[in-house]
Amino acid sequence: MTAATSPGERIAVPDAGRMRWALTDCLTIVGRDLLHLVKQPSLIAWQLGFPIVSVLLFVYVFGSAMDVGGDADYVSYAMPGMFAMTMAFGFMNTAMSVVIDKERGVTDRFRSMPMSPSAVVTGRGVSDVLHAGLDLVVLAAIALIIGWRSNRSFLATLAAFALLLLLRFSLIWVGVLLGLLVKNQEAAGNLFAVAFPFGMVSSVFTPPSLMPDWLGAIAMWNPVSATANAIRELFGNPLPLGDSWIEQQSLLMAVVWPLVITAVFLPLAVRKFQNLSS
């Protein structure tokens, strides 16, 4: 039998610097997420279900009717688009994890503890990027099987995957903010209705230059298009571009967009977390 520890005999807690705790706490949160992954590896399959089904649809059902211009084959055009779309829709997973913790009261528990206040948000960020890396490995394997190739150097290929993770990283803060704002899991699921056109009105599956002018303009400025086009360039995949300025700047915009999104949404997400319902 163990006697209850009375409040008199305090449990000693080492007093380290704030920075060190911010780091340790962040790692603890990441560790928790990795445990989730180990306990239910099927989670990855579920989360990748949508991109995989849509790529099979687009390549094998619509693919034969798809003409993206020139003699480009559709698989090589669509695969980088699918990578970018998966990264873009990833914020839904972030929002879902955040809202589940909020609903179950886990967020309140964290906030009532003397842990580093930023660690919950940054820990979410780190584990979501790890998660996204795993997603990309699975997707790249599928892409290779159905005939996609990177035609450039190893470094260029690596740079392309880094840009993909950068897009995912920047949208984590959007996901955290939305997860804190919506009421429950159902409402978080409904976010998909907003996310779907955001992912589709882009260069992911069709070149914007083939869309009606006004829609094409929106698609060209979509951050997802910037990343999709930039990685097509880095992979050496077909890249049928219009002659608009924005499309010529894909590589630049694939870096600028995520930085802008992070600069806007990271502070908002952290603030919302610290001031929940006050």
Add this chain to the structure above:
Amino acid sequence: MSPKHSIVAEGLRKAFGSNLALDGFDLAVPAGSVYGLLGPNGAGKTTAVRILSTLIRMDAGQARVGGVDVARDPRGVRRRIGLTGQHAAVDEILTARQNLVMFARLFHLSRADARRRTADLLAQFSLTEAADRQVKGFSGGMRRRLDLASSMILAPEVLFLDEPTTGLDPRGRSEVWDAVRRLASGGTTVLLTTHYLDEADKLSDRIAVIDNGRTITEDTPAGLKRAIGGDQIEVVLSGAEDLASVAAVVASVAGTEAEIDTDALRVHASVSDRVGALTQVARTLQDNGVHVEDIGLRRPTLDEVFLRLTGRPAVESVAAPSSRRDVPEGARA
């Protein structure tokens, strides 16, 4: 502010939009006691707990928890408290042990200490057998005990329990009650909110009744019951025809007005001389040849206390949570 009090709040105010959740709320919880906050949904109980546990900021007022100012040093407060909210705030996918180790690490215990403390708590809350099972399969009572264990990692001076037994079956409730009693006997100060009157009655050393964001009265459970008129003499009849005459007898003996419950065929009144009144009423009724189903003395329930103090029954307001002032926007599902 007395050092003998673990929680002191003075004039707390908090509004959500145009909704005034707390309106000059005062509280003084003696160290080492179990203190019940009793009130209907929307009375402000949860808001008070959320402010005292540093989750939200007050608009005005002062509060100290474990001697630390809530507004000035929230981190200091967080080292001294445990919080168990309305949901069992544990990770469903992890095992009980993994949950406790994770929380212990976030309380900055070393890896070895976290494991040791986890083993202690698992034993203390009778979860050792289930330690390595996923929480997903736990019963409501087990989840709550794990939830309580997570709040007790630093053996906090003050434990906040916000409606700890809501949604539990009777067995789960008694499991949680036992756990709370054990914690209190170990010296932890417990602030408990509930809208179950029997829960406040059974667990608390003192009770504050809150309504509309302020404390309307504060006493021991026995004191509260005494305050609204002490013991009651109660006569139950088999037919309605004698109700009025019996009420007259009871009233003349008790020296106060007797209340008649026509549905239950019951007459009752407060009495001070308990046994004397009982014998006298029984004898008079027997002499008058009135047939009595039941006669006896009883203490008023907290339901009656609540009705008397707020002018409306506690249970009804619980069933109709129309004024959900207790629920800060987006705070819960």
